[in-house]
Amino acid sequence: MNLLPPKGPEGLHHLAAAYALDALNDEERRSFEAHAPSCETCSHEVEEFRETAAILADAVSVAPRSELKSRVMSEVSRSRQLAPIVPSGVTSIAEQRTRRTGAVMMLAAAAVVVLVIGAAALVGRSGDSDGITDLLAAPDAVVSTLDGEAGSLKVVWSAERDQVAVVGDGLAPTVAGKTYALWFLQEGGVAPAGLFVPDESGTVRAVFDVAEAEAVGFGVSIEPDGGSEQPTGSVLYAAEF
Amino acid sequence: MTEVNPLRRIRVAADRAGQSVGPSSEQDQTSALTSALIGAGRGDEEAFSRVYDLTSPMVHGVVLKVVRDPAMAEEVTQEVYLELWRIAPRFQLDRGSARGWIATMAHRRAVDLVRSEQSRRRRDEREGERADRPFDHVVEDVVDRLDRSKLDRSLARLSETQREAVTLAYYGGKTYREVGVLLDIPEGTAKTRIRDGLIKLRDDFGVST
Known part of the structure; x- marks a missing residue:
């Protein structure tokens, strides 16, 4: 019999069900929330358990009094909304002009769409600051900022040079057998841009040679080592230009 | 760089996914809710009104x-909807369905309220009277419904102990540790029963994401 909850990540893995039912105390909830985004198994389980819980919620449906709706709607018309969670700021280096868009790309949904894309030549190479600085100097360089729960990343892309760089710090370490994957978001699908693993301090500076000429944004997910043809793991960021 | 509407693409993707397994009213409702929530996220009050209509019995019920x-x-319930309006722009399909997201918010809020109430009440003498049978009600209420619907058949397929643990945790808003205390079992056992019960329900409902 399991008298004591196991310590460490092993124990956290087994908290997904209790987490999805809000059956953790505040401290456990916080530890689990810190762990789950970088753990594909947990993120996936939480998603499934939440859908299951929604069925439990549905089963006890009781319509509220009709007055409630008018109260809610009149409050709503006076209330502000938050900005989307992953707004992307785009800076065109050549024009020194910043455009702001609030579009949020749903990477997983896009993955449903059949991909009709040329194979990207994925020749990742360890980036150095010179490589990135060079890329930034390209006339058509576009810088996207990806903001998400796991920190902030910048992606520099030049279609002319067929290069993409990803720069960031404070990233969570990946678990064994997993890697971060950068994706081009395209009309009607996604295409792989490169794989990267942050160093011990959580920093990444990588430049990839790519053969993609089209993108409407970038996304980052966690994938098994070696990458995937389309996103399969937790999507950490997704933003359109 | 052309301006594109990512939301349009998501609807297309959702529609295609629906077609591949054949249309059904449940799926129609799911995609109606998803588009309504996406609309609400862009400040459309009419869309939000549809979200309310499609989900308020579930939210209020739980x-x-x-x-x-x-x-x-x-x-x-009112607070849940005001919060939902506020954060609707942050709804992300890749984190699960609209219904799952909304149910999660509603349950979390209810649980947080009950827990803060409980800690207040612990200092209150009334707690003494209530302590005797805080969870019997929950189990009874659910057992009342056992002859209903697919859910009830699924719940009935859980072992007695799993059903008790899942019910106390979700409908009773208890932590697994509290479930352990209430059922007089070690907390590890409570956690395992909740997990095993939820896995069985998940598989029974055919939930996969």
């Missing part, structure tokens, strides 16, 4: 289950 007091349940 909140009522957890907080148990009708007036308080109504208040929490």
Whole structure:
């Protein structure tokens, strides 16, 4: 019999069900929330358990009094909304002009769409600051900022040079057998841009040679080592230009 | 760089996914809710009104289950919808369905309220009277419904102990540790029963994401 909850990540893995039912105390909830985004198994389980819980919620449906709706709607018309969670700021280096868009790309949904894309030549190479600085100097360089729960990343892309760089710090370490994957978001699908693993301090500076000429944004997910043809793991960021 | 509408693409993707397994009213409703929530996220009040219509019985029902007091349940339901309006722009399809997201918010809010109420009440002498049978009600209420619907058949397929643990945790708003205390079992066992019960329900409902 399991008298004591196991310590460490092993124990956290087994908290997904209790987490999805809000059956953790505040401290456990916080530890689990810190762990789950970088753990594909947990993120996936939480998603499934939440859908299951929604069925439990549905089963006890009781319509509220009709007055409630008018109260809610009149409050709503006076209330502000938050900005989307992953707004992307785009800076065109050549024009020194910043455009702001609030579009949020749903990477997983896009993955449903059949991909009709040329194979990207994925020749990742360890980036150095010179490589990135060079890329930034390209006339058509576009810088996207990806903001998400796991920190902030910048992606520099030049279609002319067929290069993409990803720069960031404070990233969570990946678990064994997993890697971060950068994706081009395209009309009607996604295409792989490169794989990267942050160093011990959580920093990444990588430049990839790519053969993609089209993108409407970038996304980052966690994938098994070696990458995937389309996103399969937790999507950490997704933003359109 | 051309401006594109990512939302349009998501709807297309959702529609295609629906077609591949054949249309059904459940799926129609799911995609109606998803588009309504996406619309609400862009400030469309009419879309939000549809979200309310499609989900308020679920939200109010689960909140009522957890907080148990009708007036308080109504208040929490209102708060849930104001919060939902506020954060609708942050809805992300890749994190699960609209219904799952909304149910999660509603349950979390109800549980947080009950727990803060509980800690207040612990200092209160009334707690003594209530302590005797805080969870019997929950189990009874659910057992009342056991002859209904697919859910009930699924719940009935859980072992007695799993059903008790899942029910106490979700409808009773208890932590697994509290479930352990209430059922007089080690907390590790409570955690395992909740997990095993939920896995069985998940598989029974055919939930996969």
